[in-house]
Amino acid sequence: MIDALVAPLQFEFGVRALLAAALVGLVCAVVGSYMVLRGLSFMGDAISHAAFPGVVMAYLFGGSLYLGGAIAAVATALGIGWISRRARLRSDAIIGVLFAGMFGLGVAIYSAIPNYVGDLFGFLFGDVLGIGLGDLIGLAILGGLVILVIWALWKEFLFATFDPLGAGASGLNVNRLDYLFLGLIALTIVVSIQAVGIILVVAMLTTPAATAQLLTARFGRLMAIAIAIGIGSGIAGIYVSFWLNLASGASIVLIQTAIFFLALALGPRRGLLRRHPARSAAEGT
Amino acid sequence: MIDPRAADARVAADPTAEPIPADPTAEPIPADPAAPDPHDHPHPAEHAHPPGRELPAYGTGHELRHAAHHAAVVLSEVTAGYDERAALTDITVAVATGTLLAVFGPNGGGKSTFLKVIAGLLKPWSGHVHVLGAEPGREARRVAYVPQAEQVDWEFPVSVWDVVVMGRYPRIGMFRRPGAADRRAVADALELVGMADHAQTQIGRLSGGQRRRAFLARALAADPDLYLLDEPVTGVDPTTQEDLMRILEAETRRGKTVIATTHDLAAAAEHFEDVLALNRTVIAHGRSDLVLDRDVLSRTYGGHLLVLGGEPLLVDDAHHHDQAPGREQHFHDGTHR
Numbered sequence: 001m002i003d004a005l006v007a008p009l010q011f012e013f014g015v016r017a018l019l020a021a022a023l024v025g026l027v028c029a030v031v032g033s034y035m036v037l038r039g040l041s042f043m044g045d046a047i048s049h050a051a052f053p054g055v056v057m058a059y060l061f062g063g064s065l066y067l068g069g070a071i072a073a074v075a076t077a078l079g080i081g082w083i084s085r086r087a088r089l090r091s092d093a094i095i096g097v098l099f100a101g102m103f104g105l106g107v108a109i110y111s112a113i114p115n116y117v118g119d120l121f122g123f124l125f126g127d128v129l130g131i132g133l134g135d136l137i138g139l140a141i142l143g144g145l146v147i148l149v150i151w152a153l154w155k156e157f158l159f160a161t162f163d164p165l166g167a168g169a170s171g172l173n174v175n176r177l178d179y180l181f182l183g184l185i186a187l188t189i190v191v192s193i194q195a196v197g198i199i200l201v202v203a204m205l206t207t208p209a210a211t212a213q214l215l216t217a218r219f220g221r222l223m224a225i226a227i228a229i230g231i232g233s234g235i236a237g238i239y240v241s242f243w244l245n246l247a248s249g250a251s252i253v254l255i256q257t258a259i260f261f262l263a264l265a266l267g268p269r270r271g272l273l274r275r276h277p278a279r280s281a282a283e284g285t
Numbered sequence: 286m287i288d289p290r291a292a293d294a295r296v297a298a299d300p301t302a303e304p305i306p307a308d309p310t311a312e313p314i315p316a317d318p319a320a321p322d323p324h325d326h327p328h329p330a331e332h333a334h335p336p337g338r339e340l341p342a343y344g345t346g347h348e349l350r351h352a353a354h355h356a357a358v359v360l361s362e363v364t365a366g367y368d369e370r371a372a373l374t375d376i377t378v379a380v381a382t383g384t385l386l387a388v389f390g391p392n393g394g395g396k397s398t399f400l401k402v403i404a405g406l407l408k409p410w411s412g413h414v415h416v417l418g419a420e421p422g423r424e425a426r427r428v429a430y431v432p433q434a435e436q437v438d439w440e441f442p443v444s445v446w447d448v449v450v451m452g453r454y455p456r457i458g459m460f461r462r463p464g465a466a467d468r469r470a471v472a473d474a475l476e477l478v479g480m481a482d483h484a485q486t487q488i489g490r491l492s493g494g495q496r497r498r499a500f501l502a503r504a505l506a507a508d509p510d511l512y513l514l515d516e517p518v519t520g521v522d523p524t525t526q527e528d529l530m531r532i533l534e535a536e537t538r539r540g541k542t543v544i545a546t547t548h549d550l551a552a553a554a555e556h557f558e559d560v561l562a563l564n565r566t567v568i569a570h571g572r573s574d575l576v577l578d579r580d581v582l583s584r585t586y587g588g589h590l591l592v593l594g595g596e597p598l599l600v601d602d603a604h605h606h607d608q609a610p611g612r613e614q615h616f617h618d619g620t621h622r
Contacts, residue, residue, distance in 0.1 A: 037441065037442070088368065152459065153459060153460075155457070155462075156454065156459060158443075158451075159454050162443060162448075163432060163437065163451070165401070165404075165406055165430060165436065166429075166431065166432055166451070166503075167454075168404070168405070168406050169404035169405065169406055169428055169429070169430030169513065170425055170426065170428065170429065170430065170452075170454065170455045170507065171422070171426050171455050172454075213442065216442060217442045217444075217487035218443070218444060218447070218487070219442045219447065221442075222442050
């Protein structure tokens with residue numbers, strides 16, 4: 001048992017992978033806590049797919065994958081926000097249009113590269129075991145930046161999320177906070193792509209926070225639980241991936257999904273086993 | 286933007302909206318704007334006066350009491366709406382400092398829009414608005430806005446305390462955490478509305494009346510000069526209604542201005558000294574015992590009015606009152622810690 005736990009640590013790539021997965025779990029949980037409460041899960045999915053053409057372009061021209069992905073993701077996030085302020089369309093329709101369009105663009109560019117199959121799997125599904133030291137440092141810096149911004153503005157984000165009208169009337173610039181938050185989602189997604197890939201990153205954002213929502217009725221605790229699930233599942237997922245030789249991103253996400261269903265079945269707050277008169281028992285503490 | 290709740294913010298960003306001049310004295314504001322027909326209203330509404338100008342000595346004692354202060358809110362020929370639909374047309378009205386004003390009218394009559402324009406959440410298409418002597422939003426920290434109950438996500442993971450302390454956020458400022466003074470203000474506000482025992486309760490588990498108390502506590506904790514309350518006493522029990530009105534009356538005696546919407550005519554007549562009848566435009570504005578006559582009511586509500594024995598009785602077709610859906614139980618702290 002001890003051997004099994006120590007085994008990945010004997011390799012440098014194993015240590016890097018564990019650190020990266022824990023960091024991604026942390027950053028995604030923090031941002032995801034607000035994202036879920038804002039009803040932006042679909043938005044997160046869209047932004048991650050929109051990063052694809054940026055990553056492909058960076059790959060093609062030998063630039064930084066982070067930078068390429070970040071530019072495409074942030075541009076799309078702001079574009080969705082901008083269009084939904086102007087066009088008389090529901091925002092989910094606008095998200096659907098841009099998300100598919102950007103992903104299609106990425107696929108088109110990628111398919112133009114000769115022998116293109118090679119790294120596609122890594123982009124789409126993540127390859128945290130192959131993360132380099134430079135990538136890990138980049139992840140730590142960008143992830144740290146996201147955490148810092150949320151730490152500085154957590155109560156403003158909370159007010160604007162809970163009651164945008166009341167927050168706006170009291171002088172908060174809700175529009176600016178909305179754009180800033182979209183930018184943070186985009187940044188979080190870009191730093192997470194290496195670990196879990198474009199397709200699965202939305203789970204890293206959504207699942208820990210959604211699980212925590214089943215377990216508590218207080219925002220501070222929600223975020224703490226989400227962080228615990230995010231970091232814990234990140235580390236556990238690397239081990240599972242190492243032991244069973246499974247894709248790392250999929251391992252992490254499956255562990256999170258399992259925890260979610262466990263909480264759904266057993267959770268006191270909105271769990272399936274809860275009976276209505278017993279609602280008071282453990283809720284709201 | 287993405288969230289449908291933010292629909293108004295989208296409109297507020299409309300670059301085509303007219304800018305509002307910074308100088309409040311630039312535009313002369315017509316007096317007694319509220320009465321379209323002077324014969325209907327022998328006692329005129331609050332006379333508008335631009336802030337910073339000498340006040341004429343006129344009117345009854347009631348008016349003098351208000352005239353001793355500058356107007357808290359002045360709207361001049363304001364038209365506002367959403368997308369291409371105007372919700373308010375040509376609104377000219379002045380609300381004196383220290384007034385307890387009920388804005389009443391049918392659903393879709395523009396009550397909430399009126400509040401949002403004053404709060405700076407919605408830029409008017411045309412006209413001028415002055416709030417506490419400045420353009421809307423400029424004095425935001427002196428304004429507390431309480432949204433309608435049905436616009437609140439009651440499943441949101443916050444406690445009553447968490448909600449009330451939000452009233453302190455603008456004072457605390459960015460990057461900082463609530464301090465001892467903020468905690469004291471929250472505790473005082475909760476005490477005042479009788480919710481001290483529910484500080485740690487998640488908001489979704491409150492009754493309809495407790496929910497309104499919690500949000501009024503948030504406004505009180507902000508210690509604003511202007512309260513903008515969207516349907517604060519709609520669908521709540523009589524005790525809560527009495528309690529909340531008593532608190533608001535006390536606030537006006539401290540020189541605070543309270544503007545509250547209601548589509549409950551009885552509440553407006555009973556609890557508010559001043560009323561503003563709104564149906565897309567101003568129907569009447571003045572003291573409730575003088576303004577609320579049959580003619581004003583029928584013009585405010587159209588045909589949906591029944592007059593019984595001289596006393597008008599409102600037949601409102603709107604019944605979307607704030608009902609705490611299916612969970613009116615009250616839970617007390619300590620039983621579930």
